[in-house]
Amino acid sequence: MVTRRVDLRSDTVTKPTEAMRAAMAHAEVDDDVLGYDPSAAHLESEMARIMGKEAALFVPSGTMANLICVLTHCQIRGSEVILGDYSHIHIYENGGISTIGGVHPRTVKNNDDGTMDIDLIEEAIRDPNFDICFPTTRLICLENSHAHSGGRCLSAEYTDQVGELAKKHGLKLHIDGARIFNASVALGVPVHRLVKAADSVTACLSKGLGAPAGTIIAGSKTFIAKARILRKTLGGGMRQVGVLCAAAMVAVEENVGKLESDHRKAKILAEGLNNIKGLKVDPTTVETNIVYFDILKDVCITEVELLKNLEEHGIHAMAEGPRKIRFVIHHQISESDVQYTLSCIQKALNSLKNIAN
Ligand SMILES: Cc1ncc(COP(=O)(O)O)c(C=O)c1O
Structure with a gap:
């Protein structure tokens, strides 16, 4: 569990x-x-x-x-x-x-x-x-x-x-x-x-x-x-x-003083997501604490399936539309949570045949 x-x-x-x-x-x-x-x-x-x-x-x-x-x-x-x-x-x-x-x-x-x-x-x-x-x-x-x-x-x-x-x-x-x-x-x-x-x-x-x-x-x-x-x-x-x-x-x-760190973590998350094959986000557009990313069409996982997979690892997020997911950073998300999230997503996508490296 x-x-x-x-x-x-x-x-x-x-x-x-x-x-x-x-x-x-x-x-x-x-x-x-x-x-x-x-x-x-x-x-x-x-x-x-x-x-x-x-x-x-x-x-x-x-x-x-x-x-x-x-x-x-x-x-x-x-x-x-x-x-x-x-x-x-x-x-x-x-x-x-x-x-x-x-x-x-x-x-x-x-x-x-x-x-x-x-x-x-x-x-x-x-x-x-x-x-x-x-x-x-x-x-x-x-x-x-x-x-x-x-x-x-x-x-x-x-x-x-x-x-x-x-x-x-x-x-x-x-x-x-x-x-x-x-x-x-x-x-x-x-x-x-x-x-x-x-x-x-x-x-x-x-x-x-x-x-x-x-x-x-x-x-x-x-x-x-x-x-x-x-x-x-x-x-x-x-x-x-x-x-x-x-x-x-x-x-x-x-907490006003913590927002800068939230934005920094959002940027790390966006850069990490963009480095995962099959996902797309432009980190230069991430200015504050919200990160949207797209699941590319050739990846055979939907936003609902990916969210379900992440939930099994204790990660909760919301879909923002078809093949689009939203992550929002706040002061109770640590840098280690960001890295954990990235590694869980990488694992989920690695398990898919069509984009495995
Ligand atoms: C830009 C913006 N305005 C207003 C609201 C509404 O706030 P509340 O959920 O407190 O009603 C939200 C909620 O997320 C929001 O993102």
């Missing part, structure tokens, strides 16, 4: 550390829905400072954070939001902006690096004064790092350009920054600089940072006051939430 477990399904799978558990046990708390929880207030003010915004709000998840932000910017039903065709908000959030908010998504093609061409964004902006059949565009959404492109990072300059475009047309800019700390570390640019042009930004605390739950929304004081009301409407008001916020504060203090 294999006792080793290497969980590469996502960076959301981390277990709270001893320091987080201790902080939870001793957190000073009160009723945050009635107005004030000291541990929540502390986390929110620290995160607002780090993210360079006037105020911040702790919410249960990245999905709720994006929903609250889009709905706060687009309070009139039938507003239109421009976002990437492979953005998390569009693909993986149950269409909540439409079903709950009555907001219409207008997608623009995401390039391989997670950007959208600025001229295509501008072309997509619509105004019913021009054509009565059009909805009113009110918001542009970016995602940094961009999950579906394999954790690629949007530069501060690119984000500024989109911000200028938004301003020129009287629109707001939201950044889904679920992994904005990964982008910041990879680019060597502080978070507050990366999101300077944004009217709102999210940052997940329970992904690479390893907190048990929660996402931060940051923006102006007025924006956050409206977001707080919407959080309550959506059922996201939490009473003694300081227990979670105390753990999240430790996550920020403990």
Whole structure:
């Protein structure tokens, strides 16, 4: 029986550390829905400072954070939001902006690096004064790092350009920054600089940072006051939430510094995978902690079979599509786990007749 477990399904799978558990046990708390929880207030003010915004709000998840932000910017039903065709908000959030908010998504093609061409964004902006059949565009959404492109990072300059475009047309800019700390570390640019042009930004605390739950929304004081009301409407008001916020504060203090090492391990993994005959990944596109790789067509193993084989060795991951697998590195994956994973994959492929050396 294999006792080793290497969980590469996502960076959301981390277990709270001893320091987080201790902080939870001793957190000073009160009723945050009635107005004030000291541990929540502390986390929110620290995160607002780090993210360079006037105020911040702790919410249960990245999905709720994006929903609250889009709905706060687009309070009139039938507003239109421009976002990437492979953005998390569009693909993986149950269409909540439409079903709950009555907001219409207008997608623009995401390039391989997670950007959208600025001229295509501008072309997509619509105004019913021009054509009565059009909805009113009110918001542009970016995602940094961009999950579906394999954790690629949007530069501060690119984000500024989109911000200028938004301003020129009287629109707001939201950044889904679920992994904005990964982008910041990879680019060597502080978070507050990366999101300077944004009217709102999210940052997940329970992904690479390893907190048990929660996402931060940051923006102006007025924006956050409206977001707080919407959080309550959506059922996201939490009473003694300081227990979670105390753990999240430790996550920020403990784990931002570990992201660089996560990225280094992801690069080693990508290079190792690319050296295995029958697999393909371009390591130069691995900028943060996500690695996608392809199983070449002439290899007679499917992604489902390979994942099953790896599970027998205690390695867990997810398929990203036909012949495509995703590995996500986090601070509870060691360099030895990376080497173990590579050797298990090599063994699995060696056992196939058609590519044995
Ligand atoms: C880019 C991005 N945004 C938002 C989310 C949603 O976060 P949650 O799972 O906390 O709802 C995710 C989740 O993986 C994500 O990758």
